[in-house]
Amino acid sequence: MTDNHTPLELSWSWSEKQGNPAVRYSVEPIGWAAGTGFDPLNTRATVELLAKTPLLAPTLDLSLYRHFLEALTVSAAAGQGRREDELTNSDGALSQTFIAFDLREHDMVVKYYFMPTLKARILGESSLELVQGAIKGLPNVGSSYQASLSALSDYINSHDESERPVVEIVGIDCVDPSKSRIKIYVRSQKADFASMLDAMTLGGRTTPLSEQARVGLAELWCAIFDLGSDTTVFRDPLPERKHRTAGLLYYLELKAGSPSPKAKVYLPVRHYARNDEQIARGLSDFLARRGKGLVGRSYYDGVARLCKQRRLKEGLGFHTYVTCAVDGDGLAVTAYFNPVISQESQSRHVE
Structure with missing residues (x-):
């Protein structure tokens, strides 16, 4: 689920109107039999966890979960008898799903959340193509997503194949299907400010960003990547990183x-920032001004207390992403971080 294989990610999320954040976390449950013939693709643990949630989530509805689980993942039965190299993604990962709680x-x-790469x-x-078919096949509500889905697919297909954003994750809310969001995560290898602004409007297919939103995005970009205010920082791409989750x-x-869809950008600070100290101070100042x-x-004080394995300035990897969505003007x-960091990810830049 994460680059350093920690099956847990924490986050604090601030809306435009909130002074204090909502607390969320994501987890990839791993069963004792995961990877064995009994549970080759680790499909059982999440089912067991979901069975324990109704008392704390009274609006829980698993209709969409069941539909997308069948449409986007390889079941344990389907995985039996296949070679190991057929059951791993390009980076060797077997992960197909994870679950999150707000x-x-x-x-x-x-x-x-579903990772459709393996089944595709x-x-x-x-x-x-797999995700489009799954959404169109939704009972009763599939056609109501058609306009947004067409805008998204048109944007993706407008790129040359070598630069085309790739669908990596599909997320849903486990509520009544008519009220749920369907969240499609796409990764682009482009890592510059102009391409980010373009993607936030799907190349002009959605509502243009206000000047106030553009200024805020520019301020956040400079704060978390430790960039000056010179105009070249908005023209030049971030340093090249050879990693599957770069871009x-x-x-x-x-x-x-x-x-049309609503966009949010996930900025992978673990690849491009100087260290976690710089990320924490930059984001803390950005938030404090608001x-x-x-x-x-x-924010800085909270993160410094939370990161117990090392000092923030000693490496990268505690912060994973800082995300931003336009909320009015x-x-x-949202800040995402890993509570456990492997030795590999404590280097200055993770290769």
């Missing part, structure tokens, strides 16, 4: 009946 005052929202490869399709990740949110932080302390920002 914690609220009295309950929680359950979200589920076995079927000889692109991930986009920029985008999430496109589809809602039933909506004419009256945001943690309860009784700054303002910005909604």
Whole structure:
């Protein structure tokens, strides 16, 4: 689920109107029998975890989960008898799903994520083709996503094949299908400010960004990547990184009946920032200028307390992504981090 194989990722999320963040986490449950003949693709542990959530998530609805699980993943039965190299992604990963929880005052929202690469490869399709078919095949509501899905696929296919963004993840809310978002995550190898602005509007296919939103995005870009205010920082790409998760990740949110997706950018600070100290201070200052932080302390103070395995300035990898979505004329920002860091990911730049 994460670059350093930690099956857990934490996040703090600030909306434009919130001073303090919502707390969320994602986890890839791993069963004792994972990787054995009994559970070759680790499909059982998540089912067991989902069975324990209804008391804390009274609106839980697994209709979409069941549909996309069948459409986008390889089942344990289908995996039996296949060679090991057929059951791994290009980076050797077997992961196909993970689950996330948004914690609220009295309950929680359950979200589920599918990584369709493995099944797409076995079927000889692109991930986009597989995902399009899965959404169109949704009982009763599939056609209501058509306008947004067409805008997304048109944008992806407008790129030359060598630069085409790739679908990596599909996410859903485990609620009534008519109320759920379908979130499609695409990764682009382009890592410059102009391409980010272009992707945030799907190449002009959605509502243009306001000047205030553009200024906020530029401020965040410079803050978390430790860049000056010279105009060249918005023209030049970030340093090249040879890693599967280099480039920029985008999430496109589809809602039933909506004419176009809503975009969010995931900035992989673990690849491009100087160190976790710089990320924490830059983001802390960005949030403070907007009256945001943690309860009784700054973002920097909270992260410094949370990262117990080393000092923030000693490496990269505690922060994984900083994300940003336009929220009116303002910005909604989320910080993601790994609670456990392997020795490999503590180097200055993860190769």
